[in-house]
Amino acid sequence: MKKIETYRNKKVLVMGLAKSGANAARLLQQLGAFVTVTDIKPFDQNPAAQALLDEGVRVITGEQPLALLDEDFALMVKNPGIPYDNPFVDKAEKRGIPIITEPELAYEISAAPWVTITGTNGKTTTTTLIAEMLNADRAQGKAYLAGNIGIPASAVAEKVTPADTMVVEMSSFQLAGTTQLHPHIAVLTNIYSAHLDYHKTRANYINAKMKMVANQTADDYFVVNWDRDEWQQLAQRTKAQVVPFSRQNLTHDGAYLEDGTLYFQGTPIIKADDIRIPGAHNIENALAAIAAAKLAGQADNAAIAHVLKTFPGVKHRMQYVETWQGRKIYNDSKATNIVSTEVALRSFPGPVVLIGGGLDRGFTFEKLIPLLKDHVHTMVVYGQTKQLMADVAKKAGITDLHIVDTLDDAVPVALRESRPGDVVILSPAAASWDQFHTFEERGDRFIADVNQFIKENPA
Known part of the structure; x- marks a missing residue:
């Protein structure tokens, strides 16, 4: 860990706890800051705040009083999920208080180079593949996973050395709060429209994502999906060396698919049919990971191929759960859009028997209709968006439609309505926050419900 003096004797406000906020507070205290934590959850229901108070951190819980901002704070470290139009955040901005997110703090103290991954989809799989590849045949140091993947970057940054590599998944929420972040390798998997309730416009969403490359130089690399003109144009926003990857175009200066084989700069790496995780999107994830691993200089082709042949996928992303009476069951809780x-x-x-539903963000699901027609014979919908999803199911001609209230209700209905040979999948197309704190919690509940059903209904 770099010993920085940036925050010594400075008053710093940490807004919002969870894992990243608690780690940021502890790190700032270690760096000599006078730390105040404010969190909306009441103190008696807030173990993280209780622990920090025991460690000498000032905590204010149950509210976020605007008067607190009258104190002379030099910095706010904001929980990424709190939007910038929040009254407390808005007032802090108007007061001129710099606002960052926890990964920015982690970057400042990290002694290891960063490989940073963002995008609308594929982030977690690509991030995990890169780390696996960099560790497969590594002579010195270790690649550490961190960031939006569920491991606070600040906790990892405290322990890494220059021989290590930090492989950091970053969301648009996290990237919006960065100013100094400077990854040696930045990876953009793709960009679609998402999180517009937070960012308000697609342009704001893209600008947040592209903050990842803002500080890169000609000595760095930007690995970018080359399958859409829009994404190619984003490459003009960086000073880094652009390394494309593509499933559809022969980008011989990057990673590409040709005649069923994945290549990097003209060298064959692996046949597509040998990759364990299914789907064309995972070809793209594999290409992105190959490019990043090769550019990092830590992985040879045989090690990369071995990872792709054996990697089973990440939890909650088309995760195989179980086979019950000829039905294969998958958990895709991370499908939040x-x-x-x-x-x-x-x-x-x-x-396919599809379970869908979740937080209502104010949009419809019309885009799903063609795929519902071609792939799905039964739908079970729940949560805030259940009626919206039911409407598109009817438009797609799905007559075996079931509308329930909760995920716990949906699972047994979906399994009873399925037939031998079916795929039963939770792929909600919506965020989890109407009924769960995180998509991980939603996915874990789905798995528990499946296991309970199978226990009560053995083959």
Whole structure:
């Protein structure tokens, strides 16, 4: 860990706890800052705040009083999920208080180079593949996963050395709060429309994503999906060396698919049919990971191929759960938007029983209709968006439609309505926050419900 003096004797406000906020508070205290934490959850229901108070951190819980900003704070470290139009954040901005997110703090103290991954879809799979590849045949140091993948970057940055590599998944929420972030290798998997309730416009969403490359130089690399003109144009925003990857174009200066084989700069790496995880989107994820691993200089072709042949996929992303009476069951809870569910449906030709629903963000699901027609024979919908999803199911001609209230209700209905040979998949096309704190919690509940059903209904 770099010993920086930036925050010594400075008053710093940490807004919002969870894992990243608690780690940021502890790190700032270690760096000599006078730390105040404010979190909306009441103190008696807030173990993280209780622990920090025991460690000498000032905590204010149950509210976020605007008067607190009258104190002379030099910095706010904001929980990424809190939007910038929040009254407390808005007032801080108007007061001129710099606002960052926890990964920015982690970058400042990291002694290891960063490989940073963002995009609308494929982030977690690509991030995990890169780390696996960099560790497969590594002589010195270690590649560490961190960031939006569920591991606070600040906790990892405290322990890494210059011989290590930090492989950091970053969301648009996290990237919006960065100013100094400077990854040696930046990877953009793709960009579709998402999180517009937070960012308000697609342009704002893209600008947040592209903050990842803002500080790169000609000594760095920007690995970018080359399958859409829009994404190619984003490459003009960086000073880094652009390394494309593509499933559709022969980008011989990068990673590409040709005649069923994945290549990097003209060298064959692996046949597409040998990659363990299914789906055309995972070809793209593999190409992105190959490019990043090769540019990092830590992985040879045999090690990369071995990872792709054996990697089973990440939890909650088209995760195989179980086979019950000839039905294969998959957990795709990380499908928090329409595009992710489209990807899932394309990966399974059918027949599919689809469980969908979740937080209502004010959009409809019309884009799913063609895929529902081609792949799905039964739908079970729940949550805030259940009626919206039911409407598109009817338009797609799905007559075996079931509308329930909760995921716990949906699972047994979906399994009872399925037939031998079906794929039963939770791919919600919506965020989890109407009924769960995170998509991980939603996916874990789905798995528990499946296991309970199978226990009560053995083969």
